[in-house]
Amino acid sequence: MSHLTPVGVQMRPNGQKYHPRNLAGVEDLAFLRDARRHREHVLMDGPPGAGKTAMVEAAFAADATNGHPGGVETIVGTGSTEVPDFVGTFVQNPATKAYEWMPGPLMRSVENDVPLFVDEIALIDARVLSVLYPLMDGRDELRIEMNPTLPPMKVGPGWFVIGACNRDVPGAHLSDALVSRFDHHFQVTTDWDLAADLGVPLGLIKAAKNLEERKAQATYEGWIPQMRDALSFAECFSRHGQDFAVASLLRKCPAADREDMAETLASNLAPAEPLTLGARMRKPRQGRK
Numbered sequence: 001m002s003h004l005t006p007v008g009v010q011m012r013p014n015g016q017k018y019h020p021r022n023l024a025g026v027e028d029l030a031f032l033r034d035a036r037r038h039r040e041h042v043l044m045d046g047p048p049g050a051g052k053t054a055m056v057e058a059a060f061a062a063d064a065t066n067g068h069p070g071g072v073e074t075i076v077g078t079g080s081t082e083v084p085d086f087v088g089t090f091v092q093n094p095a096t097k098a099y100e101w102m103p104g105p106l107m108r109s110v111e112n113d114v115p116l117f118v119d120e121i122a123l124i125d126a127r128v129l130s131v132l133y134p135l136m137d138g139r140d141e142l143r144i145e146m147n148p149t150l151p152p153m154k155v156g157p158g159w160f161v162i163g164a165c166n167r168d169v170p171g172a173h174l175s176d177a178l179v180s181r182f183d184h185h186f187q188v189t190t191d192w193d194l195a196a197d198l199g200v201p202l203g204l205i206k207a208a209k210n211l212e213e214r215k216a217q218a219t220y221e222g223w224i225p226q227m228r229d230a231l232s233f234a235e236c237f238s239r240h241g242q243d244f245a246v247a248s249l250l251r252k253c254p255a256a257d258r259e260d261m262a263e264t265l266a267s268n269l270a271p272a273e274p275l276t277l278g279a280r281m282r283k284p285r286q287g288r289k
Contacts, residue, residue, distance in 0.1 A: 004030040010058035013070045018051075018058030019194055023186060032059040032162070036115055041136055041161045041181060043121075043174075046188030049228030052164040055188070056117050063114070072162075073109035074117045077124035079171060083131050087144050101147055106131065110142050113156035122165035122172035129178050136161060136181040164188075190227040200230040201237055203269035204249075210264055222257030225249065247275040 007029035010018050020027045032055070035042050044052045056072060063071030075086060088104035109116040121129070134141055140155040163182065165172060179185075192205045204225065214220035225233065229252070237245040246265050251274040253261045258274065265272070 004034050006030050007033065007059070010061045012054060012057045012061065016054070018054050021191055028055055029059045032056070035184060036158060036160050039157070039160045040183035041163075042184045043163045043165070043179070043182035044186060044188050045165055045167055047166055047168070047224070047226050049226035050188045050190050051227050052188045053119060056162055056164070060115060072115045072117050073105040074119060075105045077118060077120040079123055079125070081124045081128055083128055084146065086128070086131050087146070089146070101150075107142065107144065107153070110135070110153050110155055110159055113158040115158070115160055115162055117162045117164070119164050121163040122167055122174050123169070126173070126175040126178065129175070132161060133177065133181065135159075190230070195227060195230045198231065198234070200234045201269070204230060204233055207264045207268040210268070220260060222260060223254050242270055243272055244275070246270050246272040250274040251276070
C-alpha cells in the first residue's frame with residue numbers, strides 16, 4: 001500500500017476528466033504532488049498523446065487560481081526556444097512607445113511559487129536549458145542577466161520542474177548535466193483498459209496492442225496510436241461510422257508506416273483506404289411529377 005493519499009479523478013482545464021494511474025504502487029497524481037513538496041524534479045518520457053500533459057494538469061488542478069488557472073506554468077519547447085522565452089524580455093508598449101519588462105514562464109513560476117512544466121524539453125538547445133541549472137541543483141536562485149534592475153529571486157517551497165519529452169523524435173537530446181538534475185525518471189504509455197472504459201472500440205485497442213507487441217519484438221518500429229488518437233477515433237467512429245474512422249486514422253498515420261497500419265486495422269476492424277477527398281457531390285435528381 002502506498003503511504004501517499006490518492007488524489008482521485010481530477011478535471012483538467014479543458015473540461016476532460018483525468019483518471020489516475022498506478023506508478024509502481026503509487027498514484028501518479030499523488031506522486032507528482034509529493035515530489036513537489038520535496039522539490040524532487042521529475043522527467044517523463046513517452047510518445048505524443050499518451051497523457052504526459054494531462055497528468056501534470058490534473059495533478060495541480062486543485063491549486064488553480066485566477067492568475068494561474070492550471071496551478072502550473074508551462075512552456076512548450078522547440079528547436080528555436082531561447083532564454084528570453086523562459087525568463088522574459090522587454091516589449092514595447094504601443095501606447096507609450098517605452099520598453100517594458102514582460103516576465104516569462106520561468107520567472108512567473110518562481111514569483112508565484114508554482115511548478116514549471118517544460119513540455120518537449122528534449123527539443124530545446126542544451127545551452128538554453130542551462131538557465132534552469134542554478135534552480136535545480138540546490139543554489140535555488142534565479143538571476144535574470146538581461147534585466148539588471150531585477151534582484152535575484154529565491155525559489156520557494158512550491159517550485160519544482162517537470163519535464164516531458166519523446167526521445168524517439170528526430171532532434172531530441174538531453175544533456176547529461178540536465179538529466180542528472182532530475183530526481184525521478186519514468187515512461188508514460190497508454191492505458192488500454194482505461195481506453196476501453198472510455199468507449200474506444202475494441203478493434204482499435206487490439207490493433208494498437210498488436211503493434212506494441214511487434215515493437216517489443218523489434219519487428220515494427222513505426223507509429224502506434226496513443227490515448228489521444230484513440231479518443232479521437234472513438235468520437236469519429238460514433239459520428240461517422242467505422243469505415244470513415246478507419247480511413248481517417250490511416251491518413252493520420254505516417255506514410256512510411258501506413259501499409260503495416262492498414263493490415264493491422266483490416267484484421268481488427270475493417271479494410272480501408274486512407275481518407276481522400278473525392279469528386280463533387282451531386283444533387284439527387286428530382287422525380288418527375
